Amino acid sequence: MTLSAERPKLTLLLAAPRGFCAGVDRAVRIVEEALARHGAPVYVRHEIVHNRQVVESLRGKGAVFVAELDEVPDDGRPVVFSAHGVAKSVVSEALRRRFFTLDATCPLVTKVHREVERHHARGRHLLLIGHSGHPEVIGTMGQLSPEAVTLVEDVAGARSVQPPAGVPLAWSSQTTLSVDDTAEIVAVLTERFPGLIGPAKEDICYATSNRQAAVKTIVARGAELVVVVGAPNSSNSRRLAEVAERAGARRAVLVQRGADLDLSLVEGCRTVGLTAGASAPEALVQEVIAHLGGYFELAIEELRVADETVEFRLPPALARDLPSALDRRTLAAD
Structure with missing residues (x-):
């Protein structure tokens, strides 16, 4: 895409919350x-x-x-x-x-670890909803012996899984899954196994849920293209792109930083949405904005669906007064 003397106008909808959790x-x-x-x-x-x-x-x-x-x-x-x-x-x-x-x-992952241990202690076989090979799933499954847990990756897996007969069942999930996809999987499992026990509070973390809700909001407000800043091996970032397309965006793309965005994808769009996965610093979002601003006259609007005030303490061996999470989300990206 070449820079013209008169830049075309583009509405940029910023999802909030976005980025670091x-x-x-x-x-x-x-x-x-x-x-x-x-x-x-x-x-x-x-x-x-x-x-x-x-x-x-x-x-x-x-x-x-x-x-x-x-x-x-x-x-x-x-x-x-x-x-x-x-x-x-x-x-x-x-x-x-x-x-x-x-x-x-993450303390919310640790919560899942303790939860699966409690299910096991009560004699239940665990059905873990998650993606095979993801580090979080490996860690959660590794809280139990291999025969005590079965991985369920999708709706098809929920329909076909054959847990041990005659054993009470419970389910838990990876914290970074699609909220909607997980609900579909749980519905299938619950129908097949009426006595299935779920978590007292859903395992998908607040940050994942909030970021997915924010993406749905920017799509509902007309975002034709949604740009997700995040790594290709980031589960929550990939889910954001999937959620955007399922919500009705014409296309969603995952980029690691501003220069990665192919501006030919933006041509013809009046409204573009922008968000970031939970492990992407805000500096990378600003790179995308600057990249777009070099070619378009931007009208930027932030759409916020929730305020996040959660902060987790450091381990006792390191705890001392440090800058808050909100002060640190512009971590240098170079």
């Missing part, structure tokens, strides 16, 4: 505070959150990201578990090797 903010703060307290290196098992710019920013400050604990030397350096949570076997290995660990698991 409390769990992501806490996880990033844990790594940064560990580096400030103990210096580099600080080892982090897996990406602390699913965002390349956040990971690279922390790597530049001295974080070392590893796939598994066998890559961590026995040198007494801090080891951080990612926001997605880990299986009990990972915790056991860290204890065996006497690592100094800092658990950055």
Whole structure:
């Protein structure tokens, strides 16, 4: 797309809430505070959150990201578990090797971990709704023995799953799923298994629900194209794109930063929506706005569906007065 002397007008609807959630903010703060307290290196098992710019920013400050604990030397350096949570076997290995660990698991994921343990203690087989291979799902399934939990990925899986006969059943879910998709899966499971026990409070986190509701709002207000800022391996970001298209957007695209947006997709649109996954910093949203502003005369309107005031405490080993989550959501994206 070439820049003309007279820029076409474009209405840009900003979804709110968008971007960093409390769990992501806490996880990033844990790594940064560990580096400030103990210096580099600080080892982090897996990406602390699913965002390349956040990971690279922390790597530049001295974080070392590893796939598994066998890559961590026995040198007494801090080891951080990612926001997605880990299986009990990972915790056991860290204890065996006497690592100094800092658990950055989102407290809402930890809630699910405790929930599935309670179901198991009461003799129930767990049906876990989630995506195979996702770190959060691996961590949640890893709270129980393999025979105690069955993964259900979609409606088709709900219709075909065959849990152990004669055993009470319960369900839990990954925290970053589509609210609507999960409701459909639960409806099928409930119809097939009338005694199925669900969580006291839904497992999909408040931030995921709020961001999906905000996307539906900008589509209802006329967004023909919805741009989602987020990583391709971010479950909540991918769900936002799916929700936008299901809500009626002509198209939804996932971009990691401003330069990734193909402006030819915007040509012919009068109204574009913009949001960001829960692990994408606001600086990347501003990149997209600047990219669009170089070619279009923007009329920007923010549509807010909820105010988020949740903040999670740091682990006791790191707790002290630090900037609030709201002050930190413009994390440098370079």
